């Protein structure tokens with residue numbers, strides 16, 4: 001699977017603002033309404049290149065294709081797992097940096113409809129350095145642009161697989177999807193570009209994804225949470241807690257040394273109080289590390305009495321790592337402690353083990369190899 005490579009430094013069409021596009025068109029004697037045609041055509045799921053903007057006169061189409069890039073992603077390598085329910089891609093950017101995105105489908109239950117979640121990266125690498133995370137261990141590359149963030153969504157939006165519809169039958173109604181910033185990077189360490197990307201995703205002239213279908217997940221960047229309250233109050237907030245004591249969290253989520261648990265939870269409470277939106281407290285369960293009864297009780301206390309829920313995630317281990325996930329019995333015991341405190345708790349299913357779907361793993365596996373040739377497809 002490849003996103004069409006384009007040489008040069010042209011801006012990606014996904015991040016061109018309407019004013020610049022209108023001015024660019026006006027300089028060529030084109031009316032303002034052409035801007036809407038360009039954006040609508042480029043965000044159409046069937047578009048494979050800017051040559052597909054067939055609403056435009058042919059000469060203008062050629063000029064658009066010369067001036068802008070169809071995608072800031074120059075190549076992608078995708079693998080499918082879980083019987084077709086999970087797909088992961090490593091994307092190569094114009095400067096050779098590589099990032100990951102994951103698409104997860106959740107089948108319909110009863111008479112409901114299925115849903116799809118796209119997990120995207122906000123940075124190439126990550127400086128937070130969580131020791132259980134392959135991305136954290138690989139270090140920081142650079143900030144992603146808003147276009148590079150949006151183009152991960154567009155990659156899946158243009159994938160015929162997503163077009164199977166909510167019931168995933170060919171010809172069905174195209175599935176709506178949720179976006180989560182839970183891939184590589186700490187989104188609130190790239191806050192301006194991430195917020196810009198959210199607005200681009202929201203834009204009805206582009207993908208028109210509702211803010212309530214977007215979740216920003218942070219390891220606890222308190223000033224960024226406060227900016228979300230003011231600037232993006234309808235976007236969901238998830239906080240990756242992963243420990244209930246500062247001593248342990250200093251080790252597992254090193255940013256805790258800057259913003260300790262009490263400050264992070266207080267910021268989450270401010271978000272919930274001001275936006276009336278439920279905050280998700282994410283907790284990766286690592287065998288023998290943070291799954292003791294005392295941590296469960298501590299987490300229950302932190303989550304009690306305010307608008308939040310706890311999402312437990314058994315660790316998807318990195319090959320060769322000393323860390324492993326808590327077993328099913330341990331997960332149930334931990335969840336029961338939270339539940340008994342009256343706090344809503346869910347356990348996230350672990351997806352894509354056979355395609356290294358945990359953050360940063362496939363990227364590490366492909367390091368130094370050309371995109372598209374290194375790893376065989378896993379049959380769905």
Ligand code: SF4
Pocket residue numbers: 126127128129130133134135136137183184185186219359
């Ligand atoms: S878990 Fe998230 S915040 Fe921590 S190192 Fe990995 S990508 Fe960064």
